[in-house]
Amino acid sequence: MNDATYPTILKSVTELCVEVLRVPLDKVCPSARLIEDLDVDSLFVIQLAMALEEKFNVEVPEDDMPRFKTVDDIVLYLQPKLEAA
Amino acid sequence: MDRRVVVTGIGALSPLGLDIETTWTAIKAGQSGIRAITKWECTGFPQRVGGEILGFCPDKWMKPRDAALCDPFLHFAVAGAGMAIADSRLLDHPGAGARTGTCIATATGGVHVLVSQQANMLRKGPNGVSPMTVPFTICDMASGYVSMQHGLEGPNHCLVSACASGASAIGEAFHMIKRGSVEAMVVGAADATVPVHSAAFAAARALSTANEVPAKASRPFDAKRDGFVISEGSAVLVLEELSQARAREAKIYGEIVGYGSCSDAYHMTAPEPSGRGAIRAMREAINMARICCKDVGYVNAHATSTPLGDRIEVAALQSLFGAELQNVPVSSTKSMTGHMIGAAGSIEAIFCLLAMRDEMLPPTINQEYPDPECAIDTIPNIARHSSIEYALSNSFGFGGHNVSLLLRRWI
Secondary structure, eight states, X not given: OOOOOHHHHHHHHHHHHHHHHOOOGGGOOTTOBTTTTTOOOHHHHHHHHHHHHHHHTOOOOGGXXXXXXXXXXXXXXXXXXXXXX | OOOOEXXXXXXXXXXXXXXXXXXXXXXXXXXXXXXXXXXXXOTTOXXXXXXXXXXXXXXXXXXXXXXXXXXXXXXXXXXXXXXXXXXXXXXXXXXXXXXXXXXXXXXXXXXXXXXXXXXXXXHHXXXXXXXXXXXXXXXXXXXXXHHHHHTOOXXXXXXXXXXXXXXXXXXXXXXXXXXXXXSEEEEEEEEOOOHHHHHHHHHTTOBOOOOSSGGGSOOTTBTTOOSBXXXXXXXXXXXXXXXXXXXXXXXXXXXXXXXXXEEOOSOSSXXXXXXXHHHHHHHHHHHHTTOOGGGEEEEEOXXXXXXXXXXXXXXXXXXXXXXXXXXXXXXXXXXXXXBOTHHHHHHHHHHHXXXXXXXXXXXXXXXXXXXXXXXXXXOBSSOEXXXXXXXXXXXXXXXXXXXXXXEEEOO
């Protein structure tokens, strides 16, 4: 990814959340909690991770998934991976 | 005291309409829901017509994120159940969910999603398979999802008997309520068409190849019938113990008074030539209701439009009813809906109830060339006004399943 800035990644992650989780755009913000605010269960975390892998062309190992508590966590997780790419 | 079972809610999606009343209006008008298939590229398919559910939005009936990933058979099941439950108003009554079970059958389950995930796996490896594949394809998830969505805490399972699935589900749920295991059941079936099934049924030479005029392809009992027309949809009923239904002043569509179920024990796909299984199922249903054949005012036949199956069903009817059959109209609504596979049995049971309610017997359309081996009153082409008390609905399936339901008008 050429532009691995926080806002750019946030925009892409937000679009992905809307697409995979079918939640309204205005519910997806950095502090949105996956379980409490976006109603994500354990299977949909995996579904979301698969979508992240495909969209950003990165690997998201299963052991990393528990880190994802909020949308912000996902963006911060992706940023170094994308900068290194 | 003998517990009686009545129908207090109905819901359906069919190629003739996205709800049951629209579907029923089209049935009474003798309209066909069969069109050229649009959901997949049919080049090379011997059969290119079918009964499709078009213009349906599952997001109205389930979480959009689930709808995006789950199999179409689940879309149809959840919508049909939602309509039936809303129609019954059963859950307006506190505590009703705890005493209500779910049995939504399917003949094939989530093949559409399974096939697409198989393609993902072959392309990307095992990590390319969605974690939602199992929950959104397994046959029992229609019942499971509906029970979760509506808080139905009674028995929850799926029953499979191929094209008799919907009828078997109703019959077994009827028994569960009668014996006191549960007070109400949300029961029916759903199936969605997929190209591989269409190709497979065609390979088995079971499908009509009359593609030129789609509306005329399904023609049960007619001499020019050449196979069934595959179709999709769902039909769900709310069955309820009579005293509970009365106590809450529920709208009652009719009573289930008989159920017969047996096996041909003969062949995987071919019906047993003498029709002895069909005869036994019909006789069991009629005996359970403690009536005689002459009391049956209408038969909704299984008749799928295959040369062999229709003929054997007619022979079975002639054998059981004898001379009385000349006074008993028999129609196949598959001439209009096509063959909705598992859902056929449950939508046809609903048609029987509505026929008694409206005093209007549904026709068999496309009756143009009489078949001497099907010389019965098929209610040819035009619905018929008639006030009847009992209707019999037949459903048979690959595997040798024979199921008959006897329904009684509610006055």
